[in-house]
Each structure stands twice: as structure tokens, then as C-alpha cells.
Amino acid sequence: KNEVEQSPQNLTAQEGEFITINCSYSVGISALHWLQQHPGGGIVSLFMLSSGKKKHGRLIATINIQEKHSSLHITASHPRDSAVYICAAAMYSGGGADGLTFGKGTHLIIQP
Amino acid sequence: DSGVTQTPKHLITATGQRVTLRCSPRSGDLSVYWYQQSLDQGLQFLIQYYNGEERAKGNILERFSAQQFPDLHSELNLSSLELGDSALYFCASSVGIGGNEQFFGPGTRLTVL
Numbered sequence: 001k002n003e004v005e006q007s008p009q010n011l012t013a014q015e016g017e018f019i020t021i022n023c024s025y026s027v028g029i030s031a032l033h034w035l036q037q038h039p040g041g042g043i044v045s046l047f048m049l050s051s052g053k054k055k056h057g058r059l060i061a062t063i064n065i066q067e068k069h070s071s072l073h074i075t076a077s078h079p080r081d082s083a084v085y086i087c088a089a090a091m092y093s094g095g096g097a098d099g100l101t102f103g104k105g106t107h108l109i110i111q112p
Numbered sequence: 113d114s115g116v117t118q119t120p121k122h123l124i125t126a127t128g129q130r131v132t133l134r135c136s137p138r139s140g141d142l143s144v145y146w147y148q149q150s151l152d153q154g155l156q157f158l159i160q161y162y163n164g165e166e167r168a169k170g171n172i173l174e175r176f177s178a179q180q181f182p183d184l185h186s187e188l189n190l191s192s193l194e195l196g197d198s199a200l201y202f203c204a205s206s207v208g209i210g211g212n213e214q215f216f217g218p219g220t221r222l223t224v225l
Contacts, residue, residue: 030211041200043216044114050211086155090210098210099145099157099170 004089006103014111019074021106023087024067030098032070033088034061037105043086046072077110084108115139116205116217124223130191133220137184137205143167144186145206145214146178150199161186162209193224 003026013019023032034046047054047061049070054061058077063070074081084107088100115138125131137144146158148171157170161180172178175193180186190197200219206212 033214035216041221042218043202043204045213045215048213088155099160099168100147100155100214101157102155104154 004103021072023070029089031090035086037084114215118217133188135203141205143206145204147202
């Protein structure tokens with residue numbers, strides 16, 4: 001069974017700060033997903049990665065397969081980035097299917 | 113807007129009852145996943161369907177069942193409801209059977225009284 005650990009659980013920062021959220025997992029995975037959940041409850045997929053690094057706007061996600069670790073970075077943070085960020089590990093089961101195992105989430109607040 | 117739709121948005125019912133949650137995937141997506149988000153357990157994977165067939169099972173209770181229809185929409189049936197079943201239920205869709213980005217619907221908030 002895969003365990004997914006995220007840190008920190010809560011993070012409050014000032015606008016403009018560089019943000020890092022970490023995620024580690026216990027067994028080999030097929031991919032690592034980063035999700036964003038706003039107070040209204042909706043979940044948005046930010047990244048899916050299986051190696052290396054991906055960038056989208058001010059968001060960067062990296063993964064180190066050997067160390068079973070991924071990070072999500074936010075550059076020039078803004079109050080609209082305030083949300084819960086969730087990492088989730090995808091493991092292939094029989095026939096290639098992959099339900100996600102989720103971390104508990106990081107509650108990020110960016111103050112103006 | 114992810115393109116995944118879920119109905120209803122909110123559902124309030126009593127213990128012992130049965131409810132059906134509905135999900136329509138994005139156009140072209142063949143996989144549908146169901147997830148439960150509760151305060152104590154967080155997000156949990158329940159079940160995945162691909163092109164009408166069940167492909168992966170997670171922490172789905174025996175009181176819960178799901179199916180995917182020929183038009184690819186999916187339904188999650190919850191029966192003999194208990195207070196602890198109160199949660200947000202999300203479905204997500206993806207184009208393939210695995211290794212693809214998943215797009216989440218807005219969720220159905222179920223309250224069992």
C-alpha cells in the first residue's frame with residue numbers, strides 16, 4: 001500500500017514569496033499528480049509528471065523517482081494562489097488502471 | 113470548467129436510504145474515476161471504469177456500487193446510508209485507462225441525517 005506524505009500541512013506567506021510544498025511516497029509509482037482545491041471545493045489538476053520537471057506559468061513541479069519525492073514551487077506568490085494543494089500518486093494496477101492515493105494536502109494562505 | 117459534469121450538486125437524505133450520483137465525463141474520455149472526500153479520511157479512491165468495464169477498485173464499501181453506461185456516463189449508487197457516508201463525492205475522467213491527467217467534476221455534497 002502506498003503512503004503519500006505532504007509537508008507542510010499549513011503554510012502562510014506574504015505576497016511575492018517563493019513557495020515550496022513537498023511530497024514523498026513509499027512505493028514506486030507510475031505518475032505523480034499535483035492538484036489544487038479552492039474553498040468552494042472544486043479540484044483542478046495542475047500537473048501530472050513521471051520524471052523531471054514541468055512548468056506552467058508561475059508553477060513548477062519536480063519529481064525525483066529515485067528518492068520518491070516531488071516538490072511544487074510557486075514563484076512570486078499572489079493571494080489568489082491561496083488554496084489547498086494536494087499531491088496524489090498513481091499506481092498501475094492490473095490492466096493499466098490507476099486510482100490515485102492522496103496526501104492530506106497543504107493549506108496555503110498568501111497574505112497581501 | 114473541466115468539462116466533467118456531476119449531478120446533483122447537493123443531496124440531503126436520511127440514514128438507511130439509497131441515492132444515485134451521476135457523472136458525465138469530458139467528451140472523448142473513456143475512463144471515469146470516483147473519489148470520496150470526507151473530513152476524517154481525506155480524499156480516497158473508490159473505483160474506476162474504462163469504456164464500460166470496471167478496471168480498478170479502491171476503498172469502496174460493499175454498500176456502494178457503480179457502473180458506466182454505453183454513452184460513458186457513470187453512476188455511483190450508495191445504499192443503506194450511514195452518517196459517516198456524508199462527504200463530497202468527486203468523479204474524474206481521463207482519456208485512457210492509465211497514465212493520463214485526470215479532470216475532476218465539481219463534486220456532489222452528500223449529507224446523511
